[in-house]
Amino acid sequence: MIKVLYFARLREQLETASEEMESAGMESVDSVIASLKERGGIWGDVFGGDQPVLMAVNQEMVDGSTKINDGDEVAFFPPVTGG
């Protein structure tokens, strides 16, 4: 299993803060994105590429090509606005 987290505007749009996903078939962050997009509706919109989405694996910012292992924590969120 992998844990998937959503933050800020994404969390509100998807009405989901976190979920567990089967890690089978999830080679990389891009595979996770593809599977989320397939859900259609707002999921397709959010992960369709029109709005900027940042991603982290195990709490480190990464890009989509990053490999995923069972037990990983994957997170999606908008560009950050702290400070």
Add this chain to the structure above:
Amino acid sequence: MIKVLYFARLREQLETASEEMESAGMESVDSVIASLKERGGIWGDVFGGDQPVLMAVNQEMVDGSTKINDGDEVAFFPPVTGG
């Protein structure tokens, strides 16, 4: 008359903090320097050009070519080291 002030290392070398000078013949700061240098001894050393000397007229940093008027306050001092 013009008032001449000396600060920091210069004050100690010249053993003088301030003096009054006739303004007659004192066209510019350079004329003041020339007349001080003529005193010879430590005055010749300090104003002989071997050590850096900054100058101000009426409390504004200037260069030697600056004109002098009766009643002006002229000051000589080493490069500043505040902050």
Add this chain to the structure above:
Amino acid sequence: MNLVKVQAEPFDIAEVQDGLRADNPAIGAVVSFVGLMRDMNEGDQVATMTLEHYPGMTEKALEAIVEEADERWELMGIRVIHRVGDLNPLDPIVIVAVASAHRGEAFQACEFVIDYLKTRAPFWKKEKTPDGERWVDARHSDDDAEARWKR
């Protein structure tokens, strides 16, 4: 020597700076940046703000930034404290304070840390305006500020 903190409570600016320079007579310069909540953004009045973050990752990201600053410059201590939760205009949001022997290093490292924090640390601001709540958009100027430090 370095310290990174994410907290809901206000921080004491004087305490942070005093703690940084305390008892180290080799420190010649302390540069600090305090980011404050403004009552205007994008031309609209802002009444209050909520800061969301990604617990765990936030601290990691800040520590990585601080570590990188320490590698790039000769420093004698860095403090980063960032608030989360509800904030009001005039409230300090973040403080970055850096100590060094000479001022050039402290200035550069302080600006580096806040520039990186703005683009790399997972915080998100939501503000309340007369037209309702809205998420704050990231600024292109922050990307430009970060890009200056690339090497």
Add this chain to the structure above:
Amino acid sequence: MNLVKVQAEPFDIAEVQDGLRADNPAIGAVVSFVGLMRDMNEGDQVATMTLEHYPGMTEKALEAIVEEADERWELMGIRVIHRVGDLNPLDPIVIVAVASAHRGEAFQACEFVIDYLKTRAPFWKKEKTPDGERWVDARHSDDDAEARWKR
């Protein structure tokens, strides 16, 4: 809005910064520099220091620097306080604090003011080392720092 002071008494770092940002919710950034007395200089232990200045000209020079910063950047307040007289290691010597809506301006103006102060304000340091008293020499690096702002 701006304030320049030369004084023998210690200053309160927190008070200076709080005074600067007080009650102006348009301020988004406060950058401050504090210069502290170090116990080492040029490789020698320094026990105490005396700061001499040129009363009258010092204030004028600082005011001119602050005015120039105000012309160059969009600022919301500048504070410069510089001590004179006897100082000991760990003592704050000078504080420069600058407020602005966005951080870039405050960082630049703060560094500009201290760089100019270092080469244009008539202060002189004399330090007491184990070998006796000596006047501190001006640093070439300070001239270089000032030269960056020429335009």
